[in-house]
Amino acid sequence: ALLQLPCPGCGAHLQDDDPDAPGYLPARALRPKGQNAEKPLTSKVCQRCFHLTHYSKISAKGLTLMSPEQFREILAPLAKQRAVVVCMLDILDLSSSMLKEVSQLANAQSPVLVVINKADLLPSSVKLGHIMQWIWKRCAASGMRRRPRAVYLISAERGLGIRGFVQGLVAAARESRTDHIYIMGAANVGKSTLLNRIIRGHPGHGSKPTRELTTSVVPGTTLGMVRLPLKNAATGERIVIMDTPGIVEPRRVNLLCLEDISEMKGILPRRRLRGITYRLEQGKSLWLGGLVNIALAEGKPWFFTAYVSEQVTVHVSDASKALNETYRVQSVKNGLLWPGGLRVPLATVEPVRMCVEHGTWKRTCADIVIPGLGWVALLGSGSCTVHVRVAGGGTVWKQEPL
Numbered sequence: 424a425l426l427q428l429p430c431p432g433c434g435a436h437l438q439d440d441d442p443d444a445p446g447y448l449p450a451r452a453l454r455p456k457g458q459n460a461e462k463p464l465t466s467k468v469c470q471r472c473f474h475l476t477h478y479s480k481i482s483a484k485g486l487t488l489m490s491p492e493q494f495r496e497i498l499a500p501l502a503k504q505r506a507v508v509v510c511m512l513d514i515l516d517l518s519s520s521m522l523k524e525v526s527q528l529a530n531a532q533s534p535v536l537v538v539i540n541k542a543d544l545l546p547s548s549v550k551l552g553h554i555m556q557w558i559w560k561r562c563a564a565s566g567m568r569r570r571p572r573a574v575y576l577i578s579a580e581r582g583l584g585i586r587g588f589v590q591g592l593v594a595a596a597r598e599s600r601t602d603h604i605y606i607m608g609a610a611n612v613g614k615s616t617l618l619n620r621i622i623r624g625h626p627g628h629g630s631k632p633t634r635e636l637t638t639s640v641v642p643g644t645t646l647g648m649v650r651l652p653l654k655n656a657a658t659g660e661r662i663v664i665m666d667t668p669g670i671v672e673p674r675r676v677n678l679l680c681l682e683d684i685s686e687m688k689g690i691l692p693r694r695r696l697r698g699i700t701y702r703l704e705q706g707k708s709l710w711l712g713g714l715v716n717i718a719l720a721e722g723k724p725w726f727f728t729a730y731v732s733e734q735v736t737v738h739v740s741d742a743s744k745a746l747n748e749t750y751r752v753q754s755v756k757n758g759l760l761w762p763g764g765l766r767v768p769l770a771t772v773e774p775v776r777m778c779v780e781h782g783t784w785k786r787t788c789a790d791i792v793i794p795g796l797g798w799v800a801l802l803g804s805g806s807c808t809v810h811v812r813v814a815g816g817g818t819v820w821k822q823e824p825l
């Protein structure tokens with residue numbers, strides 16, 4: 424039966440019918456034998472959250488993909504209600520489509536705050552002032568309805584920039600006379616990690632919700648809206664934070680082709696990114712594990728610097744090898760390329776052609792972004808054409824360099 428009780432870990436409604444559907448909890452776990460049927464049910468996490476937390480276990484069926492339509496339906500109340508809306512982005516995946524989507528879903532009276540997570544991964548060469556300028560530019564170019572009220576750069580996991588962000592949040596709520604705050608962003612940007620940090624550690628917001636949200640490397644962990652009421656112990660001021668399900672970008676590289684949780688973990692960088700640079704001549708190509716191949720199709724030699732998790736192997740081969748699926752399979756099997764991404768083929772995929780013009784040796788000319796995986800910075804003089812192939816045909820784009 425479907426219970427009118429959400430799982431406190433992911434927000435899906437608890438049910439004991441279908442083990443493969445969201446919110447499943449066996450009946451015996453819901454009400455242990457001998458427990459008085461009159462007693463209200465205590466809130467428990469669903470089996471999926473339990474497994475994600477305790478065993479890092481997930482089946483392919485457990486990868487619940489929410490369609491953009493379902494996402495919009497769940498977030499429909501946002502258009503009617505004045506609330507503070509937080510748009511959270513991942514530094515590895517700054518697609519401006521999310522900014523536009525969020526500003527369209529929000530009520531016209533609602534202030535929008537932009538927060539960029541995983542700042543701990545930024546290479547040391549990137550200056551803070553420069554990145555803030557760059558982000559403001561991207562907001563302007565994204566087609567957002569209004570300018571965001573503020574932009575914050577944080578690391579939810581390391582606790583960087585959280586205090587300033589929470590202060591900004593509370594101030595925005597007070598000014599707009601609302602106590603509702605919606606945290607929005609694509610799956611895996613770190614929403615649950617941020618909320619757990621706010622709940623756990625922020626001085627002044629010490630009220631204790633019953634348990635923490637489920638965080639995991641598996642995209643799509645939060646499935647419904649999760650409500651978190653918080654009270655400032657000193658002032659008595661109350662706010663209600665709503666954790667929303669993230670959109671799982673259906674064409675994101677990691678979902679389609681990775682085989683297990685160790686591969687999903689492996690592509691998420693844990694430390695500050697350090698670029699690995701190769702000089703490629705025409706006809707050569709760069710592999711990022713077995714997932715991505717970037718070939719220099721035309722042009723004089725250019726420098727390619729890969730910013731990816733240190734577990735992902737970066738390897739140079741002839742560009743023609745990318746057309747040969749046997750080469751990829753063999754290289755993955757003998758450990759030359761990791762992770763493999765062999766669930767889907769690479770060779771059949773049409774390459775994305777990108778032209779880079781007006782390069783100079785003085786500074787990086789363009790970044791090729793592979794959302795969820797990282798980026799490759801291109802440096803060279805004159806112009807060049809690159810061909811990018813991604814396992815399963817995931818989205819890639821070119822952006823002004825960081």
Ligand code: GDP
Pocket residue numbers: 540541542543544577578579580581608609610611612613614615616617637638639640642643644645669691692693694
């Ligand atoms: P959600 O789907 O948006 O709720 O994302 P989660 O909170 O479950 O986090 C997704 C993944 O990103 C997890 O593996 C986190 O450990 C990782 N993560 C979250 N915040 C940070 C951060 O500040 N830095 C880094 N390096 N990883 C983070």
